[in-house]
Amino acid sequence: MDQIPILMVGDCLLVSIQVDMHDQLALALQDSLMTKIVETGARGVMLDISSLQFVDSFIGRLLNNIASMARVLDAATVVVGMQPAVAITLVELGLTLSGIRTALNVDKGLALIRRIIDGEEQAFDRREG
Amino acid sequence: MANKADTIISTLITRSRKPLLDEWLARQATMAGSGAIAADGDVKEYCTRFLAELDTGLAAGEVGDIRGAGWSGMRELLEEVSRSRAGKGFTPSETASFVFSLKAPLFALVQREAGDNAARLADELQSATTLLDTLGLYTVEVFQKAREEVIARQQEEMLELSTPVVRLWEGIVAVPLIGTLDSNRTQVVMENLLQEIVSAGAQIAIIDITGVPTVDTLVAQHLLKTVSAARLMGADCIISGIRPQIAQTIVHLGVDLSVTSKASMSGALELALKRIGKAVVERKARPAAEVS
Numbered sequence: 280m281d282q283i284p285i286l287m288v289g290d291c292l293l294v295s296i297q298v299d300m301h302d303q304l305a306l307a308l309q310d311s312l313m314t315k316i317v318e319t320g321a322r323g324v325m326l327d328i329s330s331l332q333f334v335d336s337f338i339g340r341l342l343n344n345i346a347s348m349a350r351v352l353d354a355a356t357v358v359v360g361m362q363p364a365v366a367i368t369l370v371e372l373g374l375t376l377s378g379i380r381t382a383l384n385v386d387k388g389l390a391l392i393r394r395i396i397d398g399e400e401q402a403f404d405r406r407e408g
Numbered sequence: 409m410a411n412k413a414d415t416i417i418s419t420l421i422t423r424s425r426k427p428l429l430d431e432w433l434a435r436q437a438t439m440a441g442s443g444a445i446a447a448d449g450d451v452k453e454y455c456t457r458f459l460a461e462l463d464t465g466l467a468a469g470e471v472g473d474i475r476g477a478g479w480s481g482m483r484e485l486l487e488e489v490s491r492s493r494a495g496k497g498f499t500p501s502e503t504a505s506f507v508f509s510l511k512a513p514l515f516a517l518v519q520r521e522a523g524d525n526a527a528r529l530a531d532e533l534q535s536a537t538t539l540l541d542t543l544g545l546y547t548v549e550v551f552q553k554a555r556e557e558v559i560a561r562q563q564e565e566m567l568e569l570s571t572p573v574v575r576l577w578e579g580i581v582a583v584p585l586i587g588t589l590d591s592n593r594t595q596v597v598m599e600n601l602l603q604e605i606v607s608a609g610a611q612i613a614i615i616d617i618t619g620v621p622t623v624d625t626l627v628a629q630h631l632l633k634t635v636s637a638a639r640l641m642g643a644d645c646i647i648s649g650i651r652p653q654i655a656q657t658i659v660h661l662g663v664d665l666s667v668t669s670k671a672s673m674s675g676a677l678e679l680a681l682k683r684i685g686k687a688v689v690e691r692k693a694r695p696a697a698e699v700s
Contacts, residue, residue, distance in 0.1 A: 359642060363602030366640040370598075375636040382642040383609055 283308050285315050291323035291392055292316065292354075293385075297330045305341050312345060316352045323392035324349050327385055329360030339374035346379045355395040357381065359388035417536055418466035420517050425459050431513035439509060450492070454506070457485050474542050486547045494554035503551045507544040511537070571597050573604040580680045581610040582673070584649075586619035594630040598637055605643045612680040613638045616673050618649030628663040635667050644668070644683065648676035 281304060286293040292315055294308070312324065326342070346356040359382045369376065380395070382388035394400040421428065432455055461482040468478020486507075493503045514536060522529040571593070576582050581604050583597060601613060615634065620627065635645040647669040650658075658665060670676040681687060 358640075361641050363599065363606060363637075363641065366602055366637040367595075367598055369640055370633050370637045376640060381640055383605070383611065384642075387611070387642065 282311075285312060287319060287321070288389075290319075290321055290396070291325055291389070292319070292321045293325050293327065295327040295330075299333065300331065300338050302337055305338055309341060309345055309348070313348055313352065316349060316354050321354050322396045324354050324356045325385065325388050325392060326356065326358045327360050327388075328358060328365070329362065329384075331365060332362065334365050334368055336372050336374065339369050339372060339376065343374070343376055343378055346376075350378075355380070355392055357388045357391050357395075359383065359385055417514075417518065417532065418463060420514075420521060421459060421463050421466070424517060425463075428513055428517060429455055429459060431516075432510050435509050435512055436506070439505060451506075454485070454489055458482075458507075458510075461485050474539075474546060482543070483546070486543065487550045490547050490550035491554045494551050494558070500548050500551055504544045504548045507540055507547055511540055514540075567593060567596055571600050573600050575604075575608050575610075576614065576677060577681065577684075577686070579608070579610050579684050580612045580614065580677070581605060581608050582614040582616060582676075584616045584619060584673075588622070589620060589627045589630045591630070594634060598634050601634065602637060602641055605638060605641050610643055611684055612646065613643050614646045614648055614673065614676045614680060616649040616676070617647060617654070618651070618673070620654075623654050623657055623663075625661055625663055628658065628661075628665060632665070632667070646670060646676045646679060648673045 281298055283294060283296055283298070283304065286295075292312065294312065296308075298304070300308075315321070316324065324345070326345070342358060346358075349356045357380045358376070361381065380391060380400075382391050391400065433452060436451065436455075461479075465474070465479045465482050468476065474482065489506055490503055493506075515533060518532045518536060519529060522532055566587075571583065571585075573581055573583050581601070583601050585597065587593070589597075601615075604610070605613060615631065617623070617631070623631075631647065635647070638645045645667055647665065647667050648671070650669055650671055668679070670679060678688075
């Protein structure tokens, strides 16, 4: 089975999703990501979904879950590089992912995580959608 | 029965086409709204072709059903007339009168031909009326369709015209919305905005609703959708240009916008600049000593 690599960059975990996310793979990712956070004591998780072309409600919910679980483990989650079509789909599905911080690209995402860890930014939006 | 009657109309049209045409043209010239019709320079050509096609259609032997192959030429002609008149701004009745005005001269001829035979006259008139009515209705139908096409095209053009996304600063884009927001427009605005956010690498998007006449719950929902989508991409949204009445309406409706909003575009730009760590400052006047 495919596996999505999880890279350690400083005290952040970087996950770049470059294949189609089927449900099994997504659940495996969630599992190994949590294990990795605990093992490494990472303070931030960055999910790069710029190559992801399709999402469904399951993946949308899973992203939300990963963010919530990581927060319990005291790690901030930032989703970066979402495609316009994916954003529109998620909004139409009613998933505004209000618990997740987002950034335009990996560069800005790393800067955002840095600010969150330094306590300059909220780890999640105060807005509830 | 019907066939017998048709033969007579068709002989009439074949035999006395010239006087019928003259009578018909004279009739159209004197009708109400004749100014506009007279301005239609092709009237004579259309009438001549109409009679020719009528002849063809009757010869094919299909009366009462103009959808047959024998009438294809006639249908094309009527479509051409309707479209040209719809384009020139004629009213539907002016367009339909093209066909209906043939009734009087044709009936006069039929009456002369039938002579004293009342039963035959009735039959003739019956079938002639039915045929001309069908043709007239078809004309109106095509006219309506042509007008609808014009409206649909204009709507599409409006959709394209009214959703520009402008770059205000490096990292700041703005969409000035003009007109009411419906689902279709929201879709177009959202797509354009998200595309521009990607290509400009924008962190902040300002949605200006100065040109939106009313904000009801549906419009607010559409705005929120756009804001959510932009946020998912990693850009923050600011809504600006909220007029006093709209602020009141929003609160009265109980809509929770829960988005950063500013009264004016300038306020929004100021906030956006602040968020990306920039500021517009007044240039310091140089001390007088330094100038000299």
